Structure formats: C-alpha cells, structure tokens
Amino acid sequence: MSYTPYREPFSAWNKLILAYRRHSGSWAYILHRLTGIGLVAYLFIHIWALSSLTHGRAAFAEEMKTFTTPPFKVGEWLLGALVMFHAFNGIRIAVVDLANGAKYHKKLLGAVWVTGVAVVVLMFFLIFSTDLFAK
Amino acid sequence: MTDRNPGLSENDRCYTCMTATFRIQRYNPEKDAKPYFKDYTLTDLDPTFRVLDALHEIKWKIDGTLTFRRSCAHGMCGSDGVRINGKNGLACAVLLKDINTSKPIVIEPLPFLPIIKDLTVDQSDFFRKYEMIKPYLITHEPPPQMERLQSPEDAELLMEPTKCIMCACCTTSCPSLWSNENYLGPAAILRGFRFAFDSRDEAPEDHMAAMDSQDGVWRCHTIFNCVEACPKEINITWHISQVKKQLVTMEL
Numbered sequence: 001m002s003y004t005p006y007r008e009p010f011s012a013w014n015k016l017i018l019a020y021r022r023h024s025g026s027w028a029y030i031l032h033r034l035t036g037i038g039l040v041a042y043l044f045i046h047i048w049a050l051s052s053l054t055h056g057r058a059a060f061a062e063e064m065k066t067f068t069t070p071p072f073k074v075g076e077w078l079l080g081a082l083v084m085f086h087a088f089n090g091i092r093i094a095v096v097d098l099a100n101g102a103k104y105h106k107k108l109l110g111a112v113w114v115t116g117v118a119v120v121v122l123m124f125f126l127i128f129s130t131d132l133f134a135k
Numbered sequence: 136m137t138d139r140n141p142g143l144s145e146n147d148r149c150y151t152c153m154t155a156t157f158r159i160q161r162y163n164p165e166k167d168a169k170p171y172f173k174d175y176t177l178t179d180l181d182p183t184f185r186v187l188d189a190l191h192e193i194k195w196k197i198d199g200t201l202t203f204r205r206s207c208a209h210g211m212c213g214s215d216g217v218r219i220n221g222k223n224g225l226a227c228a229v230l231l232k233d234i235n236t237s238k239p240i241v242i243e244p245l246p247f248l249p250i251i252k253d254l255t256v257d258q259s260d261f262f263r264k265y266e267m268i269k270p271y272l273i274t275h276e277p278p279p280q281m282e283r284l285q286s287p288e289d290a291e292l293l294m295e296p297t298k299c300i301m302c303a304c305c306t307t308s309c310p311s312l313w314s315n316e317n318y319l320g321p322a323a324i325l326r327g328f329r330f331a332f333d334s335r336d337e338a339p340e341d342h343m344a345a346m347d348s349q350d351g352v353w354r355c356h357t358i359f360n361c362v363e364a365c366p367k368e369i370n371i372t373w374h375i376s377q378v379k380k381q382l383v384t385m386e387l
Binding site: 004005006007008010012013014016017019020021023024025026028029093096097098100101102103105 | 162164167169170220221222246247249250251257308310313314316356357358359360362363370372373375376379380383
C-alpha cells in the first residue's frame with residue numbers, strides 16, 4: 001500500500017515563523033534578526049558616506065554639514081535604538097547560552113526593554129540638546 | 136449533538152456547556168493535491184473537555200473519515216501532538232477552557248513533518264535524528280551483579296530530561312528546524328543531554344559527537360518555541376545551553 005505524504009514547500013518556513021504563535025522569545029528572535037539586517041545595511045551606507053574623504057577635506061566637511069540637519073539626527077536616533085536592542089539582546093543571548101539565563105529569559109527580555117528604552121530616551125536628549133536648549 | 140443525553144428533559148440540560156467551531160486541516164492522499172480546512176461545529180461541549188474529546192466527538196458522530204493519532208489519551212504516550220490555534224501541544228492535554236473558543240479553533244498537524252493523512256504526520260525523520268545521538272547507556276565494562284548505582288544529586292540532574300515523551304511538539308515548533316531540515320532538533324538534544332550528563336555513562340563524547348556537528352546544538356538560536364510547546368513543561372533550552380557550555384569549556 002503506497003501513499004503520497006504531503007510536504008509543505010521548503011520555502012514555507014519563513015511564513016511559518018509569522019504564522020506560528022509568537023511569545024516573548026520568538027519576538028526577541030525576530031527583532032534581533034531584523035535589527036541585525038538593518039545594522040548591516042547601515043554599515044554599507046556608513047562606508048559609502050565616508051568615501052567622500054577621498055575627495056578631500058572640504059568635500060567631507062560639506063557632507064558632514066548635511067548630517068547635522070534634523071532628518072539625519074532623527075535617523076541617527078532611530079539607528080541608536082536598533083543598536084541598543086541588538087546589543088542588549090545580544091547580552092541576553094550570551095547569558096542564556098553560557099549561564100543559566102534559560103531559566104529566567106523572560107525577565108532578561110524585560111530588562112533588555114527597560115534599559116534599552118532608558119538609553120534611547122537619554123540619547124534623545126543628547127542628540128537633540130543643541131536644538132532644544134541652545135537658544 | 137442533541138442526542139447525547141436523550142433521556143434528559145429540558146430542565147436537566149447542561150447550561151454550562153458551550154458551542155465551538157473546529158477548523159481542522161484535512162488531507163486525503165488518495166484524493167487531494169493539497170491540504171484544506173474544514174469546519175465542524177459542536178454543541179454541548181463541556182469547558183473541561185480536552186481538544187482530543189472534541190476530535191473524538193467529530194470522528195465518532197459527524198465525520199468518521201477524520202484521521203488522527205492517539206493512544207493513551209492521558210498525556211503519557213505522546214501520540215496526539217497537533218498544532219492548536221497556531222501552537223503545538225498534545226490534544227489530550229489542552230482543555231477547551233484554556234483556549235480561545237470564541238473564534239474557530241484551528242487544528243493542524245505538527246508543522247514541517249510530511250502529512251500522511253489529516254492530522255497524522257510521518258515521524259520517521261524525527262526518530263532518525265533521535266537515534267543519531269545514540270540514545271542508550273554506553274559502558275566499556277560488563278554490567279555489575281546489581282543495578283548501576285548513582286548518587287541522588289546525579290539522578291536529580293536527569294529528572295527533567297527523562298520526563299520527555301517524544302511527542303515531537305518541541306522539534307516541529309523550532310524555527311531553526313524549519314529553515315534547516317538537517318538540524319537535530321530540541322527533542323534529540325534533550326535526550327543527548329540525558330545520556331551525555333549521566334554519571335554512569337562512560338562515553339559522553341559519543342553522544343556529544345552528533346550534537347557538536349554543524350547541524351547540532353549550534354543551530355539553537357534560543358527562540359524558546361520548544362519550551363512554550365512542551366506539554367511536560369521541560370525547560371529544553373536550558374538543557375541545550377548546558378550542552379553548549381560543556382562543549383565550549385571541554386578540553387580538546
């Protein structure tokens with residue numbers, strides 16, 4: 001007696017990540033991957049932006065001027081938020097893998113959010129202090 | 136299901152009973168090209184019914200062609216692992232009052248594994264990976280006259296992993312497995328821990344070999360889907376992390 005078992009196409013796995021019931025751990029995983037991709041993309045833009053150095057000091061200074069405009073400052077702040085989540089969650093993963101973090105991983109993720117949001121709020125004041133308080 | 140208690144009058148009716156719709160994934164290999172969903176509405180369900188009871192009601196009274204595995208129906212044999220409302224679990228261990236019954240309850244087979252029929256999956260791949268970690272005690276000496284003794288502390292370490300009933304709920308819930316079909320999976324690594332960390336085992340490196348491979352513990356990205364899915368509430372990720380820790384601190 002033969003039968004044909006049905007097998008989901010292998011490409012269905014990324015759909016499954018979103019369809020399967022999510023909880024704190026899988027949200028942390030998804031956000032860690034997305035922020036990781038975002039940071040790699042930023043790295044390329046960063047190197048490309050620095051390439052104006054090859055056109056001399058004046059060209060670089062001119063470019064740096066555009067980076068101090070408000071849209072770029074907001075972008076810098078958001079980039080800082082990505083870095084903070086990726087960095088603090090990276091510490092959480094190290095604690096889970098190399099200590100007993102698996103026993104309190106939900107509390108660790110809570111700590112990631114609390115410290116991350118605190119640092120991002122602090123960064124807001126550091127980045128925008130010249131615009132807010134300089135007058 | 137109005138004929139459940141035909142002898143009862145209107146006054147004796149069960150007023151705590153509820154109605155729920157079950158959206159069950161069906162697949163008949165002889166007829167269907169792809170799985171599809173079919174709705175079954177049950178009335179007179181008790182909130183303390185398990186999902187398995189509802190599946191029985193459907194199979195016995197509405198549609199006899201519904202196919203699913205179950206054996207002991209008491210959460211011990213691990214046969215009836217299914218995906219209930221998007222999350223893996225044992226149909227016999229999930230009560231209706233603990234899940235959202237206001238919307239149709241979606242019941243699918245375990246993800247990733249090939250579907251034989253309806254909710255029945257082919258678990259041979261799962262057990263092949265289980266065998267890869269050599270799930271037996273390895274010793275080089277003949278067995279003693281009496282049993283092999285172990286201190287209570289050493290036995291305590293193995294209490295949690297030996298609760299595993301091999302239902303495949305954890306392994307099929309793992310995103311690392313979905314994206315890499317060669318990954319051993321949480322259940323196999325948990326069994327690997329059980330033998331590699333057994334004080335009576337004389338060749339832990341034999342169990343570690345498969346776990347230290349390219350598709351072993353290093354594919355675990357601590358997503359905790361396995362811990363959420365485990366019907367025996369085993370902290371599988373903690374055991375995987377102990378294997379990782381052992382491997383990075385071991386002398387070569």
